[in-house]
Amino acid sequence: MSDIERLRSAAAEHEERLVAFCQKLIQTRSMPGEEANAARAVQQEMKALGYDDVWQDEVGNAIGVLRGTGSGPSVMLNTHLDHVSAGAESGWPFPPFEGRIHEGAVWGRGAMDIKGPTAAQVYGAALLKAAGLPVRGDVYVAAAVQEEVGGLGSIELACTTRTDSAVIGEATNNELRRGHRGRIELITRIGGRSAHASMPERGINPHYSLARFLLGLENISLSEDPFLGRETFVPTLLFTDQTSSNVVPGEVRLHIDWRTVPQRGPDEIRAELQRLLDESLVHGASGEVTVKEEHLHTHTGAERDVPAAFPSFVLQEDDPLLLASRSALSEALGREVPVRRWEFATDGGHLMAAGIPCIGFGPGDEALAHTNQERVPIAQLTEAALGNAALALRLTTPG
Numbered sequence: 001m002s003d004i005e006r007l008r009s010a011a012a013e014h015e016e017r018l019v020a021f022c023q024k025l026i027q028t029r030s031m032p033g034e035e036a037n038a039a040r041a042v043q044q045e046m047k048a049l050g051y052d053d054v055w056q057d058e059v060g061n062a063i064g065v066l067r068g069t070g071s072g073p074s075v076m077l078n079t080h081l082d083h084v085s086a087g088a089e090s091g092w093p094f095p096p097f098e099g100r101i102h103e104g105a106v107w108g109r110g111a112m113d114i115k116g117p118t119a120a121q122v123y124g125a126a127l128l129k130a131a132g133l134p135v136r137g138d139v140y141v142a143a144a145v146q147e148e149v150g151g152l153g154s155i156e157l158a159c160t161t162r163t164d165s166a167v168i169g170e171a172t173n174n175e176l177r178r179g180h181r182g183r184i185e186l187i188t189r190i191g192g193r194s195a196h197a198s199m200p201e202r203g204i205n206p207h208y209s210l211a212r213f214l215l216g217l218e219n220i221s222l223s224e225d226p227f228l229g230r231e232t233f234v235p236t237l238l239f240t241d242q243t244s245s246n247v248v249p250g251e252v253r254l255h256i257d258w259r260t261v262p263q264r265g266p267d268e269i270r271a272e273l274q275r276l277l278d279e280s281l282v283h284g285a286s287g288e289v290t291v292k293e294e295h296l297h298t299h300t301g302a303e304r305d306v307p308a309a310f311p312s313f314v315l316q317e318d319d320p321l322l323l324a325s326r327s328a329l330s331e332a333l334g335r336e337v338p339v340r341r342w343e344f345a346t347d348g349g350h351l352m353a354a355g356i357p358c359i360g361f362g363p364g365d366e367a368l369a370h371t372n373q374e375r376v377p378i379a380q381l382t383e384a385a386l387g388n389a390a391l392a393l394r395l396t397t398p399g
C-alpha cells in the first residue's frame, strides 16, 4: 500500500471518532477568555490519539506534537478554541450547542468556525501515527485562545512555537487559501462640552463634528491589492457618554471596522482619518483617532495588551510552500485543489508577520461563519483530516 492509501484507510476508520470529537467540541462552549474546558477536551483527545507530547501554554493554548525522526522542517497546524456568540437560540434550526447531525452535516455554533477544522487538524496529525508513517520534522497542532478578539493566542505562538511553516485551518471548503486582507478597529473620539439641553449655547455638541466626519469618510480614496482586492471600511458602533436625552453630550465615539491591504498600514490609515477629523471639527470640539487596544485576560489568568489589528498577508503564487501544499493535496484528495483568498481575517496574519509562512486549508463554507446556519459536512470533515495528514507529511519532508 502507498503512503496515501494507508492514510485514506486510516481516515475512513477514524471517521466516527472524528465526528464524535467535533460534536463534543461544539457542546463545549468556549467564548473568548472562557476556553478552559475546550482546551482540556483538545488535550485529552490528543493524548488518547497517541501524540508524543501534549500541554497547555501560559496563555492557555492547547498544543500537541508528533516528534519528527530526523532533520525535516517543522510545521504547525493552527486553529483556535474560541467562537463568537450564538445570539438568540430561536434563530437556529437546531440548538446551537447540541452538535446535531442532520443530512450528513454537523450543525451548531462553531461547526465550521472553528470546532470542525480543529477536529480535522487534531485527527490529521493522528492519522500519520495510525497509518504507521513516521515524519521527518516535528508536527505541532495548536488550538489558540482568543482569535475572535485579536489573536492573543497566536501572537504568543508566533514567539514560542517558531515552526518552518503553518497551515491555518479556517474554513476553505477544502480548497487552498494564500492570503486575506487585514482588519483593524479604529475609534474616533470627539469631545465637546456637556450642558443642559434647554441651553445648548452653553455646551459644545460633538454630533455636528461627527456628521461632517461621516460625510467626509465617503470621499476617502481606498488602496487596492491585485490579489486581495480593495480596502473596505464600515462605521459600526456609535456611543455617547450620555444616557439622558435632555443633555448635550460631552463625547461621542464611533468605531470603524477597516479591512486592510499590504499597500497601506494601520499608521497611515489612522493618520488619514485624523486629518479628516481635524478638518471636520467645528464649534470648538476636539478629537482623536486611535487603533483600539484591549487589555485581555486569558482562561489561565495571563494578561496581555492586544491591539485590535490582524495584519493582511499574501503568499506569492509560486511560493514553494504553496506549490508543495497544492501537489500534496491534489495527490491525497484525488482532485485539483483551487487556490483563492479568504474574505475574512485569520491568525495567519500574525504568524506571517512573525516570519512563519502560512497557507490556509480547512473544512466548511466561509460564508456560514458567524451565522446561525453554521454546519460542516461530515464528508468534508473526513477529507480535511486526510488533507491535513498529507500536508503535515509533505511539509516535514526536506524540499
Ligand SMILES: [Zn+2]
Binding pocket: 084, 113, 148, 369, 370
Ligand atoms: Zn470567526
